[in-house]
Structure formats: structure tokens, C-alpha cells
Amino acid sequence: MTRRLQGVAALTAMFARARAQSRAAFLPYFPVGYPTYAESLAAIAEMAAAGVDGFEIGIPFSDPIADGPTIQAATQTALENGTTARDCLDAVRGLRERGITQPMLLMGYANPLLAYGADRFVRDAGAAGADGLIVPDLPPEEAHYFAESCAREGLALVFMLAPTSNDARVKLVGERSSGFIYVVSLTGITGARAALPADLSAFIARLRAQTDMPLALGFGISTPEQAAQVSKLTDGFIIGSALVRAGGESLDALRELTQATVAAIRD
Numbered sequence: 651m652t653r654r655l656q657g658v659a660a661l662t663a664m665f666a667r668a669r670a671q672s673r674a675a676f677l678p679y680f681p682v683g684y685p686t687y688a689e690s691l692a693a694i695a696e697m698a699a700a701g702v703d704g705f706e707i708g709i710p711f712s713d714p715i716a717d718g719p720t721i722q723a724a725t726q727t728a729l730e731n732g733t734t735a736r737d738c739l740d741a742v743r744g745l746r747e748r749g750i751t752q753p754m755l756l757m758g759y760a761n762p763l764l765a766y767g768a769d770r771f772v773r774d775a776g777a778a779g780a781d782g783l784i785v786p787d788l789p790p791e792e793a794h795y796f797a798e799s800c801a802r803e804g805l806a807l808v809f810m811l812a813p814t815s816n817d818a819r820v821k822l823v824g825e826r827s828s829g830f831i832y833v834v835s836l837t838g839i840t841g842a843r844a845a846l847p848a849d850l851s852a853f854i855a856r857l858r859a860q861t862d863m864p865l866a867l868g869f870g871i872s873t874p875e876q877a878a879q880v881s882k883l884t885d886g887f888i889i890g891s892a893l894v895r896a897g898g899e900s901l902d903a904l905r906e907l908t909q910a911t912v913a914a915i916r917d
Contacts, residue, residue, distance in 0.1 A: 657804035660753045660781045661829040664703050665864045665885050673915045674881040677866060678908065679757065679890035681708030681721070682738045683728025685898055690728075691741055691748075693897045693904055698750045700908040706784060706888060709738045709758025716786040720891040724898065735762045735771065739778045746779035755806065755829075757784040764795065772799035782806025782829050790826040800828065808832050813853050817860065824861035830886060833857065833867045854883050874907075874914035881915040 655663055668675040678697050682690050694705060710728035714721065735758070742754055756775055763771045763785065775783065782805045783796060790809050800807040806829025811820060813834070823831055835850060850867075857865055866886030871877060873892070880887045889911065896903040 656779070657776070657781050658806050658829050659804070661704070661806055661864075664753050665830070668703055669885070671916070674884050675703035675866070675886035676877065676911060676915060677704040677706055677753075677755075677886055677888050678702055678893050679706040679708055679721075679868075679888055680893060680897060681710055681725050681728050681733075682741045683710055683731045683733030684724040684894070685727065686731060687733060687737065687741070689897075689901075691744060692901060694741075694745055695748055695750060696901055696905050697893075697908045698745075698752055700905060701912045702752060702908060703886070704753035704755070704781075706755050706757040706890070707738060707742060707780070708890075709735055709756055709762060711759040711762055713761075714759060718891060720895050724894045735766045739771075739774050739780075742775070742780050743778040753781040754779065755782045755784050755808065756780050757786070760785050760788045760795075768795040769799045772796060772803055772805060776803040776805055780805065782808060784808045784810075784832060786810060790822055793826060797826070806830070810834055811857060813849070820857060820860045824863055827863055830864040830866045831857070831861065832888070833865045833884065835867050835869045835871070850880075851883060874910040877911045878914040878917070 664675050680690060680693055684690050708725065710725040710733050712729060714725055738756060783800065793807065796807055808829055808831065809823045809827045810832045811823050811834065854865065864885035866888060867880050867884045868888035871880060871887055871889050877887060877889065893904060893907060896907045
């Protein structure tokens with residue numbers, strides 16, 4: 651199947667499809683190069699076949715300050731395997747050549763992208779078939795490195811909001827994000843949690859009162875049951891650590907968790 655839309659347009663259509671089915675869009679995170687380069691592409695292809703809505707494709711970095719131990723260990727393995735930012739672009743291109751049509755956002759820290767060349771990276775990402783960027787350590791005040799290039803290429807540039815974000819921050823991120831806003835569910839790092847924050851509904855309601863942008867929730871979502879809960883609150887959600895852990899065990903474990911999560915939000 652040929653992709654008809656790319657970039658912000660593809661993400662807009664993704665959220666519209668999920669909304670029409672009264673659920674949130676499921677965007678798993680998985681890093682390129684873990685457990686190996688070939689296995690990471692196989693894992694992403696497996697999740698695509700299971701019916702996820704889109705992807706966050708992880709770019710390994712040596713100092714992933716927002717990530718917990720599971721993703722830190724996985725991306726360290728990817729780095730030891732020699733995975734580079736260029737390899738991640740090649741991964742997106744290869745996945746498109748396999749016929750995967752779901753939106754893909756490249757998620758990585760600023761240093762490797764700046765070393766590659768911000769404008770060149772955005773241009774090459776669009777040419778490879780990516781739909782946008784998420785750069786956790788890039789504040790919107792310094793987004794000029796990427797914002798003009800992303801706008802020119804029609805790619806999304808997604809910023810984050812946390813429970814500590816004040817109203818001025820919410821306004822700024824709402825104005826400068828494109829595609830959606832990544833909502834961090836808690837203060838802290840990524841990783842599976844036993845329960846969702848008790849004040850999550852109030853936090854989402856506060857954001858909804860201040861922005862019309864789609865909201866995708868991440869950090870701490872790890873089970874199909876939790877996915878079903880957040881699917882009623884947000885426009886999208888991200889599962890990272892739990893899927894990375896499953897992918898490190900076996901493709902079967904990854905498939906089972908992905909299929910169970912897809913089923914939970916569609917019930």
C-alpha cells in the first residue's frame with residue numbers, strides 16, 4: 651500500500667481515525683539497533699502488523715536523560731552495535747520499503763541531530779519517510795534549529811508538557827508544537843509503573859482547557875489495562891519500556907503485548 655499522506659497531515663489523519671473509533675491512537679516506542687539492527691526492524695514490522703497506529707522510532711544516545719533503566723540499557727546496546735543517526739534514517743526508509751504505512755516519528759536527543767546537521771537531518775528524515783521529530787531535550791525556546799526545516803518539509807515537531815508545566819508553558823508549547831503534544835504523565839523518567847498517577851484526569855483536563863492540539867500521553871504506561879484507561883482520556887498514548895523489555899525477550903513476547911494492547915483499546 652502506498653502512503654498518501656506524510657508529516658503533520660499523516661498524524662492528523664491518524665488521530666481522526668482513532669477518534670472515529672472512540673479510542674486513543676497507540677504509538678509504541680522502539681529503538682533502532684536493539685537487540686540488533688535487523689531485530690529492531692523486525693520488532694517494528696511486527697507491531698505494525700498487529701495494528702498499532704504509529705511509531706516513535708528511537709535514536710540511540712549516550713546520555714538519555716529522560717529515560718529509565720530499561721531504555722537506557724537498550725540504547726546503550728544499540729550504540730555498542732554501532733547504531734548511528736544515519737542508520738535510524740535508513741531504518742525508516744527500509745520499513746517504508748517493506749510497506750509499513752503508519753506514521754513514524756524519530757525520537758532522539760539534540761546532540762546527534764545537531765552533529766548530523768539539523769537542516770540536513772530534517773530534510774533526510776522527510777526523504778526517508780519520517781513524519782516528524784520528538785527531541786526531549788530541545789526546549790521550544792531553542793527550536794529554531796529545527797522548526798523552520800520541519801515547517802518547510804511539512805514534518806511535525808513535537809514538544810513535551812509535564813505536570814509541573816505552568817499555564818505560560820502550556821500556551822507556548824501549544825503554539826509551537828505541530829502534530830501533537832507529548833504529555834508526560836508524571837515527574838520523573840520513563841519506565842513501567844504499577845499504577846497511573848491519581849491526578850492524571852485533572853492534569854489532562856487542565857491541558858484541554860488551554861489547547862486544541864491532540865494530546866499523546868507517555869511515561870509509565872505499561873499494561874493493556876493501563877492503555878485502556880488512558881485511551882478514554884487522551885488522543886494518543888505511548889508505551890516504551892514495557893515493549894522494549896518484551897522485545898529483548900523475544901519477538902513472541904513483543905507480539906503478545908502489542909496485540910493485547912491493541913485489543914484492550916478497541917473493546
